[in-house]
Amino acid sequence: MRSQHRENGMRLLQVGMGGWGRDWASTVVPAVPEVEPVGYVDTAPESLTTLVESGLAADAMCFSSTAEAIAATSPDAVLVTASLPGHVPAVRAALEAGLHVLVEKPLAPSMKEARAIVELAAERKLTMMVSQNYRFQPAVRVVRKIVREGVLGPLNSITIDFRRASVKRTAPTGRPLMTDPLLGDMSIHHFDLVRAITGLEAHDIVCRTWHPDGYGYGGPPAGAALITLQDGLVVSYRGSWVSSGAVTAWAGEWRMEFERGEVWWTSRPDGSEPGVVESVRLRSDGVGDRAVPLPQLPRTDRAGCLTEFEASVRKGRTPETAGRDNLGSLAMTYAAIESARTGVPVTLG
Known part of the structure; x- marks a missing residue:
């Protein structure tokens, strides 16, 4: 072998x-x-x-x-x-x-x-x-640490916004032809980050998607979801490939409210969004608003993934995004797609 x-x-x-x-x-x-x-x-x-x-x-x-x-x-x-x-x-x-x-x-x-x-x-x-x-980014590492160490107390809510602008066209190629271009191709990243940062699995999801006129997508390019995690924490999610608003970095814009403050963060800009940078800002009682320093990772994004894969094989350990762990992110994605198609909430097994 x-x-x-x-x-x-x-x-x-x-x-x-x-x-x-x-x-x-x-x-x-x-x-x-x-x-x-x-x-x-x-x-x-x-x-x-x-x-x-x-x-x-x-x-x-x-x-x-x-x-x-x-x-x-x-x-x-x-x-x-x-x-x-x-x-x-x-x-x-x-x-x-x-x-x-x-x-x-x-x-x-x-x-x-x-x-x-x-x-x-x-x-x-x-x-x-x-x-x-998307897990292999400085902001994600920092926010996960804030949540896991309870720096601001218990986490009470998460709001995520993802916005990208598409040119109207009638003969699209690539991503626009997908049946679920938002949920299947992009939202899976955001759902995976929810699990990575909180350490929690989803309990149920209710999702709605829509297809604005004039955009040549094979399926709805915009949607919104409410996700309830296993401890009752609620995540509010909105995403769009056809937004006329200011574009976000690929990981979206996140606001996380805690018992003693709030964290606002964004991650994975690609240089095409003026003023959009990788950042984490924290507001806590008695401290006010401040930027949180980001670590220098030796390799990020897909290079970080490939590095983790090689190291896990060489050292004989389980990688961070092992297939078994990833089942939770995939389940969230397919539950959101099912809810959008049926119009009813979906409980994850």
Whole structure:
């Protein structure tokens, strides 16, 4: 079984070389020298052609099937950056070959499929991690510490706003064609951060989505939800791909009210939002409003994810965003989608 970590680094096979996969290959993997790319897989010949023409790979490193690539390259692990329908087949092929896996979110198209591959990883004693990259940011680390250490007393409420502006169009490509472009592609990040920061699972969700006229999305690009966590804490969430308001950073704008104060924070700006920066501000009784210093993380975002994956395999420990843990974030997402479609609250099991 090829599950041993090499002394000279993790040999990494990447599956899914569309635009997002090529971005991983060009900007993320090179930032983590502990891993060595040994091959690339895509069922679409044009994706592999583009990969080679861009100078990211040689012809000999490109394959049309995961099984063929595994046999030819003897990797230690597989990075799955394919579109959602390709996640489960690629992850299963890797696990059955005895390989560790890092897979893009969402983990699987359904909870049943997600649980099945989580159990397969456990049976094979292999690491299977989901790339929930928003966790690997300075502001998130600071806010989690404030909550977990009870700096301001008990947490009473959370309000999250996510706003992005789309140009009106009738022939969209990529994300706009998704059935649930807001909840399935973006809100899963915010839901995962709720769990990461509070340490709590969701008890129930009520969600509504809508589709403003003139925007060429395959599903509703705007929505709002009330999420009740297991201890009764209520999270108010609003998100939109078609907002005319000031755009937020990708992690959104968060206001968290505690017994003795409030924390306002935002995270993961991309430089396109004037004045939007990674920041945490705290207001407490007798102290007033102040900025909280942010730590310098050696690697953030997807590079932080890949670093955590490599380290967890090398050290034989469970990664922060292991597949089993990620089931809670996936369940929140699919519960929100179900509630939006049915019009009734959904209780999570």
